[in-house]
Amino acid sequence: MASLPNGLPIVSDRRASPLPALGALVAGAAAVLGLLLAEQQWEVATLAIVGALALLIGGKLGWGEVIHRSATDHHRWITPVAWLTAALVIFGLREHNFELLMLCTVMLYMVAGLGLTVQFGYTGVVNFAAAAFMGVGAYTAAVLLLHTGLPHVLVILAGGLVSAVIGSVLLLPLLRTRGHYAALITIAFGILFRTFLEVNDTLGGPQGLKVPGMEWFGLVFNDAIEIDDETEWSFYLRYAGLCLVLLFFAYHFVRRLERSWLGLSLDAVRLDETAASAFGLNGAAWKIVAFSIGNFLAGMAGAVYAMVTAFIAPASFTFGDSLILVSIVILGGLGNPLGLLPAALIVVVLPEKLQVIQEYRFLLFAALVIAILLVRPGGLIPRRARDYFPGAGGR
Amino acid sequence: MSQELLVASALSVRFGGVRALDGLDIRVHEGEVLGVIGPNGSGKTTFFNAVTGFVTTAGGSVTLGGETITGLVPREIARRGIARTFQRLRLLLELSVFDNLMLGQHLSLDHGIVANLLLRGRLRASMTSHIESARHLLSYFSATLPGKLFEPVSALTMIDRRRVEVCRALIREPRLLLLDEPSAGMTPEETAELMRDLQKVKAERSRLAVILIEHDMDVIESVSDRCAVFDYGRKLCEGSYAEVSSDPAVRRAYLGVDDE
Numbered sequence: 001m002a003s004l005p006n007g008l009p010i011v012s013d014r015r016a017s018p019l020p021a022l023g024a025l026v027a028g029a030a031a032v033l034g035l036l037l038a039e040q041q042w043e044v045a046t047l048a049i050v051g052a053l054a055l056l057i058g059g060k061l062g063w064g065e066v067i068h069r070s071a072t073d074h075h076r077w078i079t080p081v082a083w084l085t086a087a088l089v090i091f092g093l094r095e096h097n098f099e100l101l102m103l104c105t106v107m108l109y110m111v112a113g114l115g116l117t118v119q120f121g122y123t124g125v126v127n128f129a130a131a132a133f134m135g136v137g138a139y140t141a142a143v144l145l146l147h148t149g150l151p152h153v154l155v156i157l158a159g160g161l162v163s164a165v166i167g168s169v170l171l172l173p174l175l176r177t178r179g180h181y182a183a184l185i186t187i188a189f190g191i192l193f194r195t196f197l198e199v200n201d202t203l204g205g206p207q208g209l210k211v212p213g214m215e216w217f218g219l220v221f222n223d224a225i226e227i228d229d230e231t232e233w234s235f236y237l238r239y240a241g242l243c244l245v246l247l248f249f250a251y252h253f254v255r256r257l258e259r260s261w262l263g264l265s266l267d268a269v270r271l272d273e274t275a276a277s278a279f280g281l282n283g284a285a286w287k288i289v290a291f292s293i294g295n296f297l298a299g300m301a302g303a304v305y306a307m308v309t310a311f312i313a314p315a316s317f318t319f320g321d322s323l324i325l326v327s328i329v330i331l332g333g334l335g336n337p338l339g340l341l342p343a344a345l346i347v348v349v350l351p352e353k354l355q356v357i358q359e360y361r362f363l364l365f366a367a368l369v370i371a372i373l374l375v376r377p378g379g380l381i382p383r384r385a386r387d388y389f390p391g392a393g394g395r
Numbered sequence: 396m397s398q399e400l401l402v403a404s405a406l407s408v409r410f411g412g413v414r415a416l417d418g419l420d421i422r423v424h425e426g427e428v429l430g431v432i433g434p435n436g437s438g439k440t441t442f443f444n445a446v447t448g449f450v451t452t453a454g455g456s457v458t459l460g461g462e463t464i465t466g467l468v469p470r471e472i473a474r475r476g477i478a479r480t481f482q483r484l485r486l487l488l489e490l491s492v493f494d495n496l497m498l499g500q501h502l503s504l505d506h507g508i509v510a511n512l513l514l515r516g517r518l519r520a521s522m523t524s525h526i527e528s529a530r531h532l533l534s535y536f537s538a539t540l541p542g543k544l545f546e547p548v549s550a551l552t553m554i555d556r557r558r559v560e561v562c563r564a565l566i567r568e569p570r571l572l573l574l575d576e577p578s579a580g581m582t583p584e585e586t587a588e589l590m591r592d593l594q595k596v597k598a599e600r601s602r603l604a605v606i607l608i609e610h611d612m613d614v615i616e617s618v619s620d621r622c623a624v625f626d627y628g629r630k631l632c633e634g635s636y637a638e639v640s641s642d643p644a645v646r647r648a649y650l651g652v653d654d655e
Binding site for chain 1: 447449468469474478479481485486488489490491494500501502505506508511512515518519545547567
């Protein structure tokens with residue numbers, strides 16, 4: 001890099017064009033809509049192939065860098081526009097029940113994935129029980145909705161809090177172990193949780209619980225939305241909006257976390273806890289913080305999931321689901337919140353749409369994760385170097 | 396005479412049956428550079444690890460500025476003003492130079508939720524001043540390194556990495572700096588340059604004390620005020636470079652010279 005005599009780099013004042021970022025946004029929205037609305041198997045297959053090709057060619061041509069520059073230089077309005085686009089996509093699906101439900105699931109898996117990103121991606125704390133922590137949040141919400149008059153927004157928060165508190169039971173063994181052993185502890189917890197639910201009659205046993213819908217200032221989420229005699233909008237539209245709001249807060253929370261001294265400390269714990277301790281860093285404390293934040297996010301996602309699906313059972317929060325969450329995080333790009341979207345779409349929506357692979361979904365995910373780790377070790381959208389403020393540091 | 400800063404007395408460390416440190420006595424004064432030499436396995440790095448709390452001591456004590464620090468965990472010892480480098484570099488390779496330096500600054504940073512997540516404007520201002528001071532410190536060691544502040548450490552050459560590690564230890568202005576064989580993996584010229592640059596920093600921090608583990612006798616001769624020679628976990632002798640290098644016991648044990 002060229003530099004001035006005082007060692008400061010010469011930074012070009014020319015700002016990148018906003019077009020690549022806008023293009024990526026439009027392509028992304030089109031891909032989401034296309035994938036959700038495709039009805040024929042060949043349509044879905046074509047979309048998947050086009051997506052894979054775009055990734056391969058774009059990777060070779062360095063599109064990622066171009067899009068990143070463009071988005072960074074115009075982040076002030078690109079970010080709001082991106083969220084607006086997401087809202088428009090949801091609104092575009094207003095008459096499609098099933099598609100909205102899938103989109104809700106995608107968004108909630110992304111929220112839980114954000115939790116895993118903090119735990120595993122930043123701090124290096126493994127968690128193979130993310131679905132169980134979603135389950136804790138879901139059952140907390142179910143019980144509170146059935147037996148108390150707590151405002152429903154607080155129910156969602158309570159789901160996160162209880163999940164974080166129950167997660168703290170695992171802290172002691174987790175802090176004393178590392179690697180495989182820590183992984184085993186979380187797996188054991190996940191299985192324990194499911195077994196506990198299955199034998200617990202007050203929580204519905206294996207049959208599960210029916211969960212009342214969300215209400216907010218008199219707005220009943222489960223009511224149909226009748227526009228006129230002909231048109232009726234799906235009641236999932238409101239839930240999709242709720243999921244989007246939750247995702248919005250979770251996403252920006254994790255982004256800001258990463259781009260702060262906190263994120264640096266979490267990274268230091270993952271990369272070299274011993275060296276970090278020589279500079280005064282308390283590894284155990286940071287692991288506790290990260291584990292609790294992650295479980296809090298998973299728990300809130302679970303609470304909303306319970307309301308959206310209106311029914312929860314132990315079978316919704318199995319070890320398999322935890323594995324799916326881990327594969328989303330790795331597939332998308334470990335530590336990059338942005339990668340969660342394509343990964344969650346592939347893992348949640350693709351098998352629903354491609355009936356052929358439905359039965360082989362785990363086989364497919366396993367193959368996909370292995371392929372990604374071989375071809376693109378950083379995931380679909382690899383994590384970038386920390387840019388504390390958009391465009392401030394990294395340039 | 397300047398104040399005593401670090402006093403290690405009768406310090407012992409055992410690894411199973413091995414006495415890695417066997418009743419070691421070391422004193423370092425403020426502003427002093429103490430060179431530590433000795434054959435491989437003579438306990439030099441173990442001494443650093445005992446002082447910084449990375450290994451548990453089997454006996455003896457360490458005080459820093461009169462306060463006992465034996466038995467404290469590494470982060471508590473860091474808090475009291477001891478910083479170190481590692482013989483095999485332990486930088487966070489995938490993170491930027493700035494991130495690595497800020498790890499060195501860890502204890503001075505505000506880790507509050509509000510300060511980090513909500514008051515972003517204020518965070519940005521404090522970050523800007525940290526960027527300034529990081530560039531300033533790096534500029535003592537290299538003209539080009541300040542321009543690489545946001546490059547990942549993995550993209551740097553060996554000498555630049557070594558410089559970053561030294562800067563990471565220096566950035567919070569420690570009272571005592573422990574350098575564990577900074578010449579490892581570098582040419583003699585690069586080492587000499589690093590030492591000259593370090594002297595520039597030291598010239599502005601009159602009370603900074605340094606303990607330097609080194610194999611290269613030229614380095615020891617040029618920078619240290621005093622030398623201690625380790626052998627089998629004990630201090631073989633201590634004194635100026637001239638005294639030490641002419642000591643018959645040292646010549647036998649370390650320099651491998653038989654005196655007739």
